[in-house]
Amino acid sequence: xxxxxxxxxxxxxxxxxxxxxxxxxxxVRCGSRTLNQMPAPGGSVQIHVETQxxxxxxxxxxxxxxxxxxxxxxxLQAIQGVGPKAALGVLDILTPAELAAAVARDDKALVSRANxxxxxxxxxxxxxxxxxxxxxxxxxxxxxxAQQPAKPSVTGEAVAALMGLGVAEAVGRRAVEQAVLxxxxxxxxxxxxxxxxxxxxx
Numbered sequence: 001x002x003x004x005x006x007x008x009x010x011x012x013x014x015x016x017x018x019x020x021x022x023x024x025x026x027x028v029r030c031g032s033r034t035l036n037q038m039p040a041p042g043g044s045v046q047i048h049v050e051t052q053x054x055x056x057x058x059x060x061x062x063x064x065x066x067x068x069x070x071x072x073x074x075x076l077q078a079i080q081g082v083g084p085k086a087a088l089g090v091l092d093i094l095t096p097a098e099l100a101a102a103v104a105r106d107d108k109a110l111v112s113r114a115n116x117x118x119x120x121x122x123x124x125x126x127x128x129x130x131x132x133x134x135x136x137x138x139x140x141x142x143x144x145x146a147q148q149p150a151k152p153s154v155t156g157e158a159v160a161a162l163m164g165l166g167v168a169e170a171v172g173r174r175a176v177e178q179a180v181l182x183x184x185x186x187x188x189x190x191x192x193x194x195x196x197x198x199x200x201x202x
Contacts, residue, residue, distance in 0.1 A: 002026075002049045002051045002061060003048070003049055003050075003051070004046070004047070004048060004049060005019055005021050005026055005028065005045075005046070005047050005049055005061075005063070006021065006044075006045070006046045006047075007019045007020045007021035007022070007026075007044075007045065008020045008042060008043065008044060008045070009038055009039055009040075009041055009042065009043050009044075009045045010025060010041060011041055012030075012035050012038045012041070013035075014035075014170075014174075015029060015030070015035075016028055016029045016030060016035075017030055017035060017038060017045075017047075017063065019045055019047070019063075026061060027061065028047065028049065028061045028062065028063035029060060029061065029062050029063065029084070029088075030047075030062070030063045030064070030088075031088040031089070031091050031092045032092050032173055032174055032177050033091065033092050033177060034047075034063060034064060034065055034069075036174075036177040036178060036181055037065055037181075047063040047064065047065060048063065048064045048065070048066065048067050048069070048070040049061050049062065049063055049064075049070075050062045050063075050064070050070050050073055050074060052084065060084075062084060062088070064091075066096075068096045068134075069091055069095075069096060071096070071134075072087075072090075072091060072096040072099060072134050073087050073088070073091060075129065075132060075134065076090055076091075076125065076129075078128075079124060079125055079128045079129075080124065081121050081124060082117075082121065082124075082125065083116075085115070085116050086114065086115075086116035086117050086121070089114040089115035089116045089117060090111065090114040090117060090125070092114065092115065092173060092177075093113055093114050093155055093156045093159070093173075094110070094111070094114070094156075096134050097134075099111070099129070099134055100129075100134040102126070103125075103126050103129045103130060103134065106126055107126075108122045108123050108126055109122075110156060111125055111126060113156045113159070113160060115169060115170070115173070154180065154185075154187065154188075154189050154192055155173075155176055155177070155180060155192075157189045158172075158176045158179070158189055158192045158193050158196060159172045159173050159176050161189070161193050162175065162176065162193065162196060162197070165197075167200065171200060172196065172200075174199075175196040175197075175199035175200045176192060176193075176196045178195075178196070178199050179192045179193075179195035179196040179198075179199060180192055182195060183195055
């Protein structure tokens with residue numbers, strides 16, 4: 001089983017990355033958040049890998065830039081109805097720490113914004129993850145965060161706004177991720193929406 005890859009990025013597509021490790025090219029399926037944080041082709045990349053096997057597709061590698069993202073991916077898939085696509089969708093809009101805080105707040109609406117996750121599945125995710133170590137952050141710090149009022153995800157709000165303007169979810173999410181990378185994590189929702197619209201030429 002492959003758990004870690006270190007090599008050179010050959011190319012990054014819409015859903016996966018091709019990584020050269022010692023002359024062997026590995027195709028690794030990644031979420032949009034991970035793909036957007038990849039270096040330019042030819043750059044060095046180190047990635048945590050979850051290897052899965054299915055009769056229909058054979059071995060498939062899923063990549064994450066942080067160990068806790070891989071762990072959250074595995075935990076999410078242990079929940080009935082959550083496959084790899086939905087698990088990646090959750091981690092595209094929420095970091096493990098944000099997911100842990102959403103679970104602590106019973107924020108079903110925030111989790112249900114993930115691609116492939118409806119309200120019923122979001123409720124099941126929150127119920128199943130209660131009390132589980134989703135994030136690597138200190139327990140005390142996590143509880144302090146969890147007791148604070150809910151802070152909406154800038155990415156989630158921006159994607160929802162773009163969808164309201166008729167932009168396809170996948171296109172909107174990718175544009176928002178690019179906008180956040182350009183403006184920084186502290187950018188306001190309005191600025192992110194404006195930049196994302198520029199990304200898609202509107």
